[in-house]
Amino acid sequence: MVLRMTVGLALTAIALAVAGRRLWWLKRLAFTGQPAPERVAAVRAHPGRDVETQATEVIGQRKLLKWSVPGAAHAATFWGFIVLLLTIIEAYGNLFSRTFAIPGIGHWAFIGFVEDLFAVGVLLGIATFTVIRLRNNPSKEGRKSRFFGSHTRAAWVVLGMIFLVIATLLLYRGAQINTGVFPYKHGAFASEIVGHWLHPLGYGVNSVLEVVFLLGQIAVVMAFAVIVVYSKHLHIALAPLNVLFSRRPNALGPLEPMRSNGKVLDFEEADPDTDVFGLGKIEDFTWKGLLDMATCTECGRCQSQCPAWATGKPLSPKQVILDLRDHAFAKAPYLLAASDDDREKLPDDVKKEAERPLVGKDGGVIDPDVIWSCTNCGACVEECPVDIEHIDHIDGMRRHQVLIESAFPVEAAGMLRNLENKGDPWGMGEMRRAEWITELDFEIPVVDGTIDPEIEYLFWVGCAGALEDRAKKTTKAIATLLHTAGVKFAVLGPAETCTGDPARRIGNEFVFSMLAQQNVETLNEAGAKKVVASCPHCFNTISREYPQLGGNYEVIHHTQLLARLVAEGRLQPVTPVQEKLTYHDPCFLGRHNKVYTPPREILDAVPGVEATEMHRCKERGFCCGAGGARMWMEERIGKRINIERIEEALALEPDTISTSCPYCLVMLGDAVAAKKSSGDAPDTLEVVDVAQLLARSVRSEVPAVADGDSGADGAGPAGS
Ligand code: SF4
Numbered sequence: 001m002v003l004r005m006t007v008g009l010a011l012t013a014i015a016l017a018v019a020g021r022r023l024w025w026l027k028r029l030a031f032t033g034q035p036a037p038e039r040v041a042a043v044r045a046h047p048g049r050d051v052e053t054q055a056t057e058v059i060g061q062r063k064l065l066k067w068s069v070p071g072a073a074h075a076a077t078f079w080g081f082i083v084l085l086l087t088i089i090e091a092y093g094n095l096f097s098r099t100f101a102i103p104g105i106g107h108w109a110f111i112g113f114v115e116d117l118f119a120v121g122v123l124l125g126i127a128t129f130t131v132i133r134l135r136n137n138p139s140k141e142g143r144k145s146r147f148f149g150s151h152t153r154a155a156w157v158v159l160g161m162i163f164l165v166i167a168t169l170l171l172y173r174g175a176q177i178n179t180g181v182f183p184y185k186h187g188a189f190a191s192e193i194v195g196h197w198l199h200p201l202g203y204g205v206n207s208v209l210e211v212v213f214l215l216g217q218i219a220v221v222m223a224f225a226v227i228v229v230y231s232k233h234l235h236i237a238l239a240p241l242n243v244l245f246s247r248r249p250n251a252l253g254p255l256e257p258m259r260s261n262g263k264v265l266d267f268e269e270a271d272p273d274t275d276v277f278g279l280g281k282i283e284d285f286t287w288k289g290l291l292d293m294a295t296c297t298e299c300g301r302c303q304s305q306c307p308a309w310a311t312g313k314p315l316s317p318k319q320v321i322l323d324l325r326d327h328a329f330a331k332a333p334y335l336l337a338a339s340d341d342d343r344e345k346l347p348d349d350v351k352k353e354a355e356r357p358l359v360g361k362d363g364g365v366i367d368p369d370v371i372w373s374c375t376n377c378g379a380c381v382e383e384c385p386v387d388i389e390h391i392d393h394i395d396g397m398r399r400h401q402v403l404i405e406s407a408f409p410v411e412a413a414g415m416l417r418n419l420e421n422k423g424d425p426w427g428m429g430e431m432r433r434a435e436w437i438t439e440l441d442f443e444i445p446v447v448d449g450t451i452d453p454e455i456e457y458l459f460w461v462g463c464a465g466a467l468e469d470r471a472k473k474t475t476k477a478i479a480t481l482l483h484t485a486g487v488k489f490a491v492l493g494p495a496e497t498c499t500g501d502p503a504r505r506i507g508n509e510f511v512f513s514m515l516a517q518q519n520v521e522t523l524n525e526a527g528a529k530k531v532v533a534s535c536p537h538c539f540n541t542i543s544r545e546y547p548q549l550g551g552n553y554e555v556i557h558h559t560q561l562l563a564r565l566v567a568e569g570r571l572q573p574v575t576p577v578q579e580k581l582t583y584h585d586p587c588f589l590g591r592h593n594k595v596y597t598p599p600r601e602i603l604d605a606v607p608g609v610e611a612t613e614m615h616r617c618k619e620r621g622f623c624c625g626a627g628g629a630r631m632w633m634e635e636r637i638g639k640r641i642n643i644e645r646i647e648e649a650l651a652l653e654p655d656t657i658s659t660s661c662p663y664c665l666v667m668l669g670d671a672v673a674a675k676k677s678s679g680d681a682p683d684t685l686e687v688v689d690v691a692q693l694l695a696r697s698v699r700s701e702v703p704a705v706a707d708g709d710s711g712a713d714g715a716g717p718a719g720s
């Protein structure tokens with residue numbers, strides 16, 4: 001008894017010391033990052049919401065269960081380990097007393113049954129993981145495997161350790177049954193089966209096996225604890241923390257303002273020597289950013305959904321997180337050194353690591369092509385089971401590259417210049433913003449001063465909607481439909497300027513602030529309360545980013561308003577539109593803002609329309625390639641994202657591809673044009689906004705929409 005107690009406790013003490021030292025080191029490393037007081041404040045402000053999040057995301061495994069087979073296997077393993085905490089209590093109790101039972105419940109057959117049930121569940125879980133890993137072997141599948149780039153050897157070690165945890169558990173319990181000290185008379189079915197196998201060995205051998213496998217169980221559990229804190233399985237300990245401090249409801253939608261030393265950066269007072277401008281080195285990340293890196297499970301779900309990765313670009317959101325983590329760990333001795341003298345004494349490889357640029361072509365931690373490939377589509381954030389905030393990190397690095405290094409794709413310089421000087425990406429100027437109004441046969445009030453109290457909605461047209469030929473057709477269709485439904489609306493006309501979305505997404509927070517402040521001032525002075533936006537990027541920026549600057553409005557997307565008008569009978573689609581079509585979800589409407597249903601309701605209401613879904617739709621929708629200011633950059637690497645998307649649509653043989661975003665309209669339109677010219681798409685195939693389809697079907701007192709072409713002629717996407 002004394003021997004088993006001594007060995008068991010000694011093993012535990014050593015393992016806890018090693019694991020504790022590592023955890024202390026990780027904590028010190030995390031706090032070399034920037035402060036993030038807003039994250040702590042958010043947690044304190046919403047304790048109820050946090051409990052709910054832990055219950056659904058961590059305990060409920062919500063995101064993991066979206067992937068049915070691996071999700072079920074993970075849930076079985078995770079829940080199994082929670083239940084098996086009872087068996088660990090029993091194992092430690094058995095170090096002190098062979099007949100130990102948990103006080104109160106320790107002899108209930110139900111508890112014995114549940115313990116064994118979850119032990120078997122864990123075994124089934126790891127068997128499933130084994131099959132999944134063999135079938136998704138990156139050395140055979142290459143980039144197609146979601147484990148490509150992950151540390152697969154460590155994953156196999158952990159699977160082996162989990163097997164040993166369960167194997168030693170069942171073996172010592174089986175031996176206990178044969179020596180008569182097992183606390184459960186019935187219920188522990190798996191232990192009873194193992195006990196049956198061991199029974200022929202007799203009492204003496206079973207007594208020895210009881211001790212050997214009990215100590216084996218404690219040794220394996222403790223070794224597992226050490227491996228966890230030194231491997232990707234650190235997520236077991238960190239995932240609940242990372243989920244707790246993540247942005248709520250998620251890190252989609254708005255970008256956060258730039259912060260330095262825990263405060264929102266004021267460009268007028270900022271000092272480049274002491275303030276942090278975006279993410280220029282690993283210690284510019286907040287502790288939450290560093291926690292993200294340590295929490296990554298390397299599951300590759302993000303990578304499997306990334307449109308950049310799917311089309312052969314160098315960007316994998318998983319690899320970004322892993323490269324940052326490897327760099328943070330390698331630079332850690334430098335970051336944790338107490339003084340410059342101590343840093344001088346560090347090994348050369350650490351000093352070399354400390355000097356590596358965070359983003360750079362030669363020897364940088366992250367290749368510039370990686371950060372510029374991101375479309376900010378949000379697929380990675382949506383999928384990540386531990387709520388890692390990839391877009392914030394990628395756009396944070398962009399901010400530093402643009403604001404401090406002046407290093408960004410040259411072709412985007414014109415867009416930024418036009419935004420600064422003319423207020424729109426094409427440089428067409430404010431006077432052309434109202435031209436589309438003259439192409440309609442009814443009056444639209446243009447706000448001059450304050451909005452007339454009779455006006456219900458301010459129609460935010462957006463740069464593309466006002467100036468780009470294809471998007472102008474959507475604008476005119478929306479205006480016509482609102483007019484038909486008797487909705488009182490007005491536009492800002494020349495007083496509207498770009499929301500700043502492309503500037504913010506490319507990393508030029510300075511230009512974004514300038515444009516956004518100007519718009520917020522205009523909207524506030526006009527007394528705007530309800531805004532309807534036709535562009536999902538404008539919709540996202542005005543509704544979820546302008547509150548950061550004091551602009552608070554009730555903002556809806558045109559599909560939400562039109563769907564409501566149809567439901568209320570104020571718009572009646574009666575003319576059949578006999579077309580087979582498929583709907584493309586814009587990322588900034590769908591994933592970023594969860595507006596999936598209204599566009600589909602509109603299509604369902606149009607008689608004759610036969611709508612079919614693409615394989616990748618709704619929260620798994622595939623980007624058109626324009627977001628994250630990619631609209632203004634060349635796409636030189638890999639396959640074009642819009643072509644990949646259109647090929648998916650073409651497989652359904654549609655007559656029409658519909659969407660609800662001017663960026664998507666242009667990108668998909670360009671891809672269709674390319675496919676038509678190569679003979680791979682019928683000449684009749686159209687790409688239209690759902691508003692255009694609705695307008696074709698609604699009986700209108702107003703003459704048909706005029707399609708005058710007097711704007712930016714597809715000058716949108718660079719290289720389109
Ligand atoms: S936002 Fe989209 S493009 Fe960017 S890394 Fe995530 S999945 Fe890839």
Ligand code: SF4
Pocket residue numbers: 295296297298299300301302303317318321383384385386387388
């Ligand atoms: S970032 Fe999230 S989704 Fe991607 S590999 Fe890591 S844990 Fe998985």
